[in-house]
Amino acid sequence: MVLPEAYTRFVAGPEAQPATAASMSLTVSEPVLEGTTLLGHVILTQDAPHLQDLFDNLPLPGGYLELRQYTHPDTYTVVRRRGDESLKNGPAMREITLAGTPWKLELWKASPQPLVELLTYFTVWLVLSVLLTAMVWLVYLRLRNWVSEDLNTIVNLMTDIRRQRVRSAYQVNLIEFEKPLAMLVKLAQLTVGKQKETESQASLDHLSQVYNRRSFETRQSELFKTLSQGQVHSLLIIDIDNFKYVNDTYGHDAGDQLIVQFGKVLKLHLRASDFVARLGGDEFCVIFPNTPLPRAIELAERLRGNLPAVLELTPGVLHRLNWSGGMSEYSPKDSAENQALIRADGALLEAKRGGRNTTRIKPVA
Numbered sequence: 001m002v003l004p005e006a007y008t009r010f011v012a013g014p015e016a017q018p019a020t021a022a023s024m025s026l027t028v029s030e031p032v033l034e035g036t037t038l039l040g041h042v043i044l045t046q047d048a049p050h051l052q053d054l055f056d057n058l059p060l061p062g063g064y065l066e067l068r069q070y071t072h073p074d075t076y077t078v079v080r081r082r083g084d085e086s087l088k089n090g091p092a093m094r095e096i097t098l099a100g101t102p103w104k105l106e107l108w109k110a111s112p113q114p115l116v117e118l119l120t121y122f123t124v125w126l127v128l129s130v131l132l133t134a135m136v137w138l139v140y141l142r143l144r145n146w147v148s149e150d151l152n153t154i155v156n157l158m159t160d161i162r163r164q165r166v167r168s169a170y171q172v173n174l175i176e177f178e179k180p181l182a183m184l185v186k187l188a189q190l191t192v193g194k195q196k197e198t199e200s201q202a203s204l205d206h207l208s209q210v211y212n213r214r215s216f217e218t219r220q221s222e223l224f225k226t227l228s229q230g231q232v233h234s235l236l237i238i239d240i241d242n243f244k245y246v247n248d249t250y251g252h253d254a255g256d257q258l259i260v261q262f263g264k265v266l267k268l269h270l271r272a273s274d275f276v277a278r279l280g281g282d283e284f285c286v287i288f289p290n291t292p293l294p295r296a297i298e299l300a301e302r303l304r305g306n307l308p309a310v311l312e313l314t315p316g317v318l319h320r321l322n323w324s325g326g327m328s329e330y331s332p333k334d335s336a337e338n339q340a341l342i343r344a345d346g347a348l349l350e351a352k353r354g355g356r357n358t359t360r361i362k363p364v365a
C-alpha cells in the first residue's frame with residue numbers, strides 16, 4: 001500500500017453493510033525522512049472497536065447519522081452509518097466537523113409532523129371516538145330495552161300464573177332468555193295444571209263429581225249479591241226416592257253407584273250454565289242462574305222427562321229412578337241467602353208427602 005502523506009484514517013468494511021466492531025480499524029501513517037529525503041512511510045493498522053462503540057452509542061433520537069472521512073483530493077467518503085437512511089433525502093441536515101481530524105459527522109433529523117397533518121389525525125381520531133362512543137351508547141340503550149322488555153315478559157308470565165292462564169309460549173328478544181323462559185313456562189303450566197286439579201277436587205263432591213256443598217254456598221252467595229241489580233235466579237232441590245231401600249236391599253256400594261250415576265245424568269241433561277251440587281246423602285240442588293221461576297219449572301219438568309227411567313247400579317241390579325223436587329226463586333226481599341233453599345226444601349217435603357216422584361213449587365210470598 002502506498003500512502004502519500006502522514007494521516008490517521010478509519011478503514012471500514014463494505015459501506016453497504018453496517019460494519020461490526022471488528023470490521024473497522026484505525027490506520028496511522030507516518031513519513032520516514034532522512035534529512036529532507038522521504039524514505040517511506042510507517043503504517044500501523046489496528047482494530048478500533050472502542051471508536052466503533054463510541055459512534056454506535058451517540059444519542060440519535062429518530063435521525064440518520066453518517067461518519068465521513070476525508071479522502072484526497074478533497075472528497076469525503078462514508079465510513080459509518082446509523083439510523084433511518086431514507087431521511088437523507090430530506091432537507092434537514094447538520095454537519096459537525098471534528099476539528100483536527102479527517103472526520104466529520106453529518107446528521108439528518110426526522111422532520112417534525114406538519115401541524116395540518118396532526119390536526120387531520122386528531123380530527124379523524126376524534127370522529128372515530130365519537131362514532132365509537134355513539135355506537136356503544138346505542139348498543140347499550142338497545143340492550144337495556146331488550147332486557148327490560150324480556151323482564152316484563154317474565155312479569156307477564158308471573159301474572160298469568162297467578163291468573164292460572166299460562167300461554168304455550170312467550171316471545172323474548174335475547175336468545176339468552178329463551179331457554180330459561182321456556183323452562184319457566186313448562187314449570188308454570190305444570191304448577192297451574194296441578195293447582196287447577198287440586199282446586200277442582202276441592203270444589204267437587206268426590207262421589208257424584210258435581211259441586212260440593214261448600215261450592216254451592218259460594219255460588220249461592222255470589223248470585224244472591226246480584227239480586228239487587230235486578231237479576232233473577234231459581235233453584236230446584238232434588239231428593240232421590242227410596243234411597244234407603246237401595247242401600248238396604250242391594251248394599252252400600254249399589255247406593256254409592258246410584259249417587260255416582262245420578263250425578264252423571266244430571267250434568268248430562270242440564271244446561272252448561274246451570275249449577276249442580278250434591279248437598280249431602282241423596283240430596284242434590286240445581287241453581288238456574290238468570291232464570292225466573294216459571295222458566296225454571298219448565299226446565300225441571302224437561303229434566304224429569306229426560307232422565308233415564310232405570311239405572312243399572314251394579315251388574316244385574318236395575319233400579320227404577322224416581323226423585324222428588326222442591327222449587328223456589330231467590331228474592332231480594334230475603335233476609336238471608338238460604339231462604340230460597342228453605343222454601344224449596346219445604347216444597348220438597350210436600351212432594352214427598354204427596355207421594356214422591358213429583359216436583360212442588362213454593363214461590364216467594
Ligand SMILES: Nc1nc2c(ncn2[C@@H]2O[C@H](COP(=O)(O)OP(=O)(O)OP(=O)(O)O)[C@@H](O)[C@H]2O)c(=O)[nH]1
Nearest residue numbers: 239240241242243244245247252255256281282352
Ligand atoms: N250408599 C250411600 N248411602 C248414603 C250416603 N249418604 C247417606 N246415605 C244413606 O242414604 C239414606 C238417606 O235416606 P233418606 O233420604 O232419609 O230416605 P229415603 O229412603 O231416600 O226416603 P225418602 O227420601 O223419603 O224417599 C240413609 O240411609 C243414609 O245412611 C252415601 O254417601 N252413600
